[in-house]
Amino acid sequence: MIGILIVTHGSLADEIMKTCFKIIGERDNVGAYSIQWDDDPTVATRRIEKLLKKLDQGDGVLVLTDMFGGTPTNIMISLSKNFHVEIVTGVNLPMLIKAITTMNIFNDLSEFAEKVKQQGQKNIYKVSDILSMKRL
Amino acid sequence: MIEKKVKLGNKLGLHARAAAKLVQLGETFKSEIKITKDNVEANGKSILSVLLLAAPVGTELDFIIQGPDEEKAMIAIASLIERQFDEGE
Numbered sequence: 001m002i003g004i005l006i007v008t009h010g011s012l013a014d015e016i017m018k019t020c021f022k023i024i025g026e027r028d029n030v031g032a033y034s035i036q037w038d039d040d041p042t043v044a045t046r047r048i049e050k051l052l053k054k055l056d057q058g059d060g061v062l063v064l065t066d067m068f069g070g071t072p073t074n075i076m077i078s079l080s081k082n083f084h085v086e087i088v089t090g091v092n093l094p095m096l097i098k099a100i101t102t103m104n105i106f107n108d109l110s111e112f113a114e115k116v117k118q119q120g121q122k123n124i125y126k127v128s129d130i131l132s133m134k135r136l
Numbered sequence: 137m138i139e140k141k142v143k144l145g146n147k148l149g150l151h152a153r154a155a156a157k158l159v160q161l162g163e164t165f166k167s168e169i170k171i172t173k174d175n176v177e178a179n180g181k182s183i184l185s186v187l188l189l190a191a192p193v194g195t196e197l198d199f200i201i202q203g204p205d206e207e208k209a210m211i212a213i214a215s216l217i218e219r220q221f222d223e224g225e
């Protein structure tokens with residue numbers, strides 16, 4: 001089974017996970033690590049390593065980070081040498097809901113990461129476009 | 137194939153948690169579940185698809201269910217909506 005770990009700046013990771021669980025119910029094999037502004041990156045890296053070990057049940061871990069180039073993503077890039085992970089940036093709520101509700105049907109981490117990336121992008125809308133479509 | 141129109145009576149309409157309950161219930165059936173509103177068709181087993189319907193209170197949703205357990209699925213779904221998604225409002 002594939003695991004999911006959300007890693008972000010501030011408290012976003014914990015809050016987006018809680019919000020998602022409030023909507024779809026609590027799930028196993030999902031973790032969050034929020035890197036606070038004053039955290040020592042070395043300590044954060046060690047804690048994330050522990051979480052990855054716990055979440056990897058054999059098929060790897062999909063890591064959802066907030067932004068490419070930021071510390072959470074950079075830490076994950078450095079850890080990707082030693083762990084079986086795929087990193088997708090730009091975590092958003094539809095992306096997370098899709099990831100958590102479909103994690104059981106994928107065995108291939110790379111394929112799963114690609115699907116989650118596509119869903120995250122696809123579910124961003126300019127609302128007026130949707131509303132005008134409905135008036136047709 | 138069976139079709140039924142069901143009106144949303146709960147205060148928040150088809151919001152995220154209600155959509156999740158609807159989809160989780162739908163997933164327990166083998167039949168294919170389609171929901172339509174204003175020319176938009178949603179897959180009743182995908183929460184993100186269902187949320188695209190943007191259905192507030194008072195909206196009438198058209199359910200089209202097809203498969204071996206279509207009648208049971210329609211009864212269960214209509215009941216969930218009539219119970220206002222068990223939100224107590």
